[in-house]
Amino acid sequence: MSGDPGKARVDVVVLTVVPPELEAARCALGLDDRHRQKHDGAVYYRGQLRSELAGRDYQIALGCVGVAGNPGTAAATALAISAFRPRAVLLMGIAAGVRGKVRIGDVILAERVVAYEPAALLRTATGAREQPRPEIDRAPHGMIQDAVAYRADPERLRQAFDRAGGKPVVPPPGRTAEYREHVATAVWPRLGTIASGEKLLRDPAKLLAVRELHGKVEVGEMEAAGLVDACRRHNLPWLVVRGISDFGDELKDDGFHGLASCAAAAVLVDFLGYGLQLDDGPARPRPAPRPFVFGRALLDDRELVGREHEKRWLRDSLAKRMPVEILGERMVGKSSMLRWVERTTFLDRPVVWLDAAYATTPGALVGAIAESMQRHDVARDLDRSTSGDEAADRLDRLMPLVLLINDVDNLARSGRGFDQDFFERLRALVEGGRLTWVSSSHRDLFSGFKARGLTSRFLNNAQRLHLGGLDDDSVRALAARVGDERIAAQMSAAVGGFAQGLQWLGDFLHRRPGAIEQAIDAFAVESESIFESWWSSLETERQRLLKACCDRAQPCVPAAREARQGLRWLAERGLVRERDGGFAIEPDLWREFVARAD
Secondary structure, three states: OOOOOOHHHEEEEEEEEHHHEEEEEHHHHHHOOHEEEOOOOEEEEEEEEEEEEOOEEEEEEEOOOOOOHHHHHHHHHHHHHHHEEEEEEEEEEEEHHHHHHOEOOOOOEEEEEEEEOOOEEEOOOOOOEEEOEEEEEEEEEEHHHHHHHOOOOOOHHHHHHOOOOOOOOOOOOHHHHHHHHHHHHOEEEEEEEEOOOOOOOHHHHHHHHHHOOOOOEEEOOOOOHHHHHHHHOOOOOEEEEEEEEEEOOOOOOOOHHHHHHHHHHHHHHHHHHHHHOOOOOOOOOOOOOOOOOOOOOOOOOOOOOOOOHHHHHHHHHHHOOOOEEEEEEOOOHHHHHHHHHHHHOOOOEEEEEEEHOOOOOOOHHHHHHHHHHOOOOHOOOOOOOOHHHHHHHHHHHHOOEEEEEEOOHHHHOOOOOOHHEEEHHHHHHHHHEEEEEEEEEOOOOHHHHOOOOOOOOOHHOEEEEEOOOHHHHHHHHHHHHHHHHHHHHHHHHHHOOHHHHHHHHHHHHHHHHOOHHHHHHHHHHHHHHHHHHHHHHHOOHHHHHHHHHOOOOOOOOOOOHHHHHHHHOOOOOOOEEOOOOOOOOOOOOHHHHHHHHO
């Protein structure tokens, strides 16, 4: 539909280039054919997305250029700007990357775009020669500030990746090591420089030649310069979001394009919700904080209810100068406890937050730490090929510091280059009081690396906090925020001490007061994948013990010592509850899942 442009105005236009990118963005944004409309012959999907920074919904228009190339993208961008008068334009899709600088599945937010095609033909004594005259555009200052301040959350990104239809890529036989080195295992964004031209780069040497024009180029594609040109003419802020799909060489896989598209879509949606802060003109009163938070780590003490025992344990353990691991099932609040450590402790030394998904080798780990501290002198020339000894030497130059490392399981999954000597160097830094290590993960590092044939005193000596459910008082306090005792009791019965479940139900009821039955039904669907991850991570014998606890009216009272130990192991992780010597699964939704699980 054409319609009145004044009625069509949106906050953000998002453009993709080819249909698979459009599909990933559409699914991640939750748009379908009900949201489809036409403007001047072009199809768009109109919807909205909640901005936690702005405290309101951003109006979004999603479109697809349809063909590769900067001229077509410039025209499509100008058309969308005319139709919707947006306040920002984002381009999302896939691109080629420089091997060794990025991995397939990495997501790059463009801090600058290098248009490498412009050139001059010069007459010389020996004839004519071409002199490159690349045009370089930095992303607008406000957009760069938003990207730098953007605090991505691994669990939010994982959920957005799933919504986009993302699937992990399984390496073919005999290529596990190659995939481990060059394919990302989790969605994670970072800033980078993109080269944009009219050539489809299918030869890595060509991309390296472009890199000679600007030494920071890591990505090559064919549309960003067109977007930048159109936005410059309309004085609009812009950002390019690119998922890496290939290196232009022999490393190919049918799943790489889907992986890159869905990873880029996940970052796009998360950045819109938690990173982009549009200029709303005159300052507005800060909206009242929402009483419930779901889908991200809890970032202040108002949001983090309970966990007093865990907080005391963390303070005491860290005082002993031992490495600490926060362990637990998916979505039980590990990242939230890590954030609590970040904001409440160690004011006498730098604190570095790091997601382990990008730290696949000692060199990558230390390089990420150094960049976070803006110690570019230490980070220089560090990459995945750096030896463990060299990485440890560089790390020593950054001391003292507190290292908070999220989803540290990734170090074991991508363990190339982590060896006993490197961990012994870490242990020496910890025992000397120069390094404070706190990590979060599903399983402990010692078990993860032992499965790969590596053991270390550093890993084995870590203090471990198993994060289970909230205690009864905390459950009541969190559920009571709905302001209705009856509904609070129903929430508690449905999810028990599962804090994120209470937060999810509370957020639903905050938006739809009183609709407790609909909230529980909706969360039963939402929680299916979470519960499946809990169940599938257990050994068969522990699954059998869980099955025996499904009768809440008749708690399981095992006679065998091994069974009791197994049930206490489950109780420590919040999967069952021990009361008066018996064990039972108390939350209705988790109990129903276990009862029907195979």
